[in-house]
Amino acid sequence: MNELISYYNSEGSTDFSRFEKEGYYMIMLALRTRDCSQIWNKYSVVASLGIINQTHSDIGIKVLSSNLPNQPGWKVGQPYDDAGGLYGLGLLQADKPADDIKKYLREQLSAAIDTMSGNTNNELLTGASMGCSLAFIATNDVDITNLLEAILLYDVPLPSEAACLGMGIVNYSKFDTALIKKLLAFSSHTQHEKILRSIGVAISMLVAHSNENCLEVVNEMISHENEFIRMGGVLSLGTAYFQNTNNDIIARLLKLIIGDASDEMKHMAVMALCFVYLGTSEFVNALETFKMLIDSFNYRIRYAAASAIGLIAAGTGDRNALELLLLVINDSHELVRQAALISLGMIYMGISDRMILYQRKENTPTIDIGDISVTKLPIYPTPTEVRDLLVTLACNSYDDVMVRVGALYGLGFLTASGSNATLATVRRVIEKNNETNPGMKGLLESQKWVGSFISPVRAIGFILYTQFWYWYPFILNITLSFVPQALIAVTEDGMAPEDFNLRLNFFLKLFDYLIKYFVST
Structure with a gap:
């Protein structure tokens, strides 16, 4: 080496x-x-x-x-x-x-x-x-x-x-009807589950951003006799309205989550709902929607909701999103716990300890994580505290392997690209504060959320990532959705400026890296 x-x-x-x-x-x-x-x-x-x-x-x-x-x-x-x-x-x-x-x-x-x-x-x-x-x-x-x-x-x-x-x-996003018909026709000639799943996911990419133009195809898929094609139809409904918070589509997806008999259909409907909200300014409304879902009795709905919260709130360090994940971090089902740990890492991508400490109250209460080896975690933890938790869970040989894998994935997201990358589907904007000296806490609390542009490459990374639960190599595609955390100044000709000044209304320590983790040997 x-x-x-x-x-x-x-x-x-x-x-x-x-x-x-x-x-x-x-x-x-x-x-x-x-x-x-x-x-x-x-x-x-x-x-x-x-x-x-x-x-x-x-x-x-x-x-x-x-x-x-x-x-x-x-x-x-x-x-x-x-x-x-x-x-x-x-x-x-x-x-x-x-x-x-x-x-x-x-x-x-x-x-x-x-x-x-x-x-x-x-x-x-x-x-x-x-x-x-x-x-x-x-x-x-x-x-x-x-x-x-x-x-x-x-x-x-x-x-x-x-x-x-x-x-x-x-x-x-080509919406090639001839190609869609070919794929649907082939679905009746194959008996392989993996191929049937992939047909549904492929069509969801073909109809991306097509809005109401694809409803005829989507309706045909949702009423199809094959469960996997129906799942693809539900996912296609979400990708067709990617970054488009259409109330009728949201209501239809919620109805599918509640009313469909298939657990996998419920799972795909939750992920489709995630794509509708992903990268929009409706960040607060999205969390309110998933707050209802994460309390479901169905573990597949809880799993999908925990996964969706991680994608929607990635790189925000948002307290409300974190509170939702803490509801299921000790869930009775190991798959739900895995999703919560992965999303925990996503939410803290690019977040420093100072950003959390400025907003956290003194004497913050803690919760117990784990069954056999209990770890205490503050209700609003810092990234360093989250990292220590993930390392502890990953190294705990007594815990379920699904939970340990989730901790490893979460750790990977938390420190992605040396803590220099994020998924950032929403951006934090600080509104003008009229106070003479609002302080750091005041500035952070005056923030609002706006949507981020999601390119085709990033969108494909998100779509393929949502399929890793049944074949793990798909998780590698989430790296296509990473964006660097940097301020890059260029002239109108794309050259580096000779004279450039930046006024920063924050302490530089607000952007510090996490303290290096030392492993005793």
């Missing part, structure tokens, strides 16, 4: 941060373990190398090269490595892919199809489908769509699932 870091530092990467080095260390350690060499674990770990280098594209390609077919250092006979490498390359280049990378991924997808036979090439087909589609997000590329359709018709669970999702990714 040290040799690897030394090599890349010697190649000119002087901005190779401590956080990146620690990330490489953990991933290389995982690659050396026996468990990671089995099934799809290695696929996810190799793809993670692309995520770490999303802001260092050249370094990322070098790191992945030994896991990319026909590249320097590549070895034949490692299908999961190769699939993960192609997936990681797609994640690395998803925002603004270079032409040569797009050409390479197109060639790999075509080559994988040429060797498609039996079940001998499924891993590579899966990785190539995901990687190539991520490099062609919302391009409406007909050739790529045709290649992915050929893999879909192959009718094998994982490759066909990835290809179907890829068709939605490539044609995001």
Whole structure:
């Protein structure tokens, strides 16, 4: 590991941060373990190398090269490595892919199809489908769509699932009725649950932002005889009204949550409701809506509501959102606890301890977290206190594995990109305060929330993330939705200004990083 870091530092990467080095260390350690060499674990770990280098594209390609077919250092006979490498390359280049990378991924997808036979090439087909589609997000590329359709018709669970999702990714928001009809027609010819799920999710991406134009298709899907297509119809209703708080749609989704007999339909309806509110200025109303849902007797509704709160309130440190999560952080179902811990990490992305301490009252009461090993947490904790809780839960071998995984994911969100990135679906705006000296607390309390623009790349990251509950490699796509936390000043020509001053009405300590976590060895 040290040799690897030394090599890349010697190649000119002087901005190779401590956080990146620690990330490489953990991933290389995982690659050396026996468990990671089995099934799809290695696929996810190799793809993670692309995520770490999303802001260092050249370094990322070098790191992945030994896991990319026909590249320097590549070895034949490692299908999961190769699939993960192609997936990681797609994640690395998803925002603004270079032409040569797009050409390479197109060639790999075509080559994988040429060797498609039996079940001998499924891993590579899966990785190539995901990687190539991520490099062609919302391009409406007909050739790529045709290649992915050929893999879909192959009718094998994982490759066909990835290809179907890829068709939605490539044609995001296109609302191609002919393609939608093809996907719905194929749903009657396959018996594979994964493919049926992916058809619904792919259509939800095709109809994104189409509003009332897609209601005929959505109504047909919701009344479909297949449960998974109905789920896709509900999700499509949410993505069609993405960032559009239409009261009629909200009422319809709430009616589905209450009235449908299927737990999975309820789950998808809650996530669809999340997409309707996501990135809008209706932040307070959204929390009021999910406050009703998080008290549900149905654990799938509570799970989806906890997940949605994390996405909607990401990077805000909002007290009201946190209070909702604390209602279920000791839930009787481990899946709900997992969602609460993940969302806890999301809410504190980019938040410093000072931001919370300025608003927290003295002698704040605490709650007990956990059953066997109890940890006390203040009602309005600081990010450092949350991080310590997540580390404790992740290391607690007596706790349920689902809870421990949730703590690890939450920890990843909390410290994402070395605490330099956030999901930030809403932005904090400080209103003018007429007081002569309102103080820090007064300034923070005079804030209001406004919506944020969510690009196609970020939207696809959110949609795919909501599907990770049934196949964990999908969680990697949430990194597509990350945005940097920085103030960048440029001239109208896109150049750095020669003379630039910034007046800051806050103490600089308000933006401090978290204190480094020390592990005794």
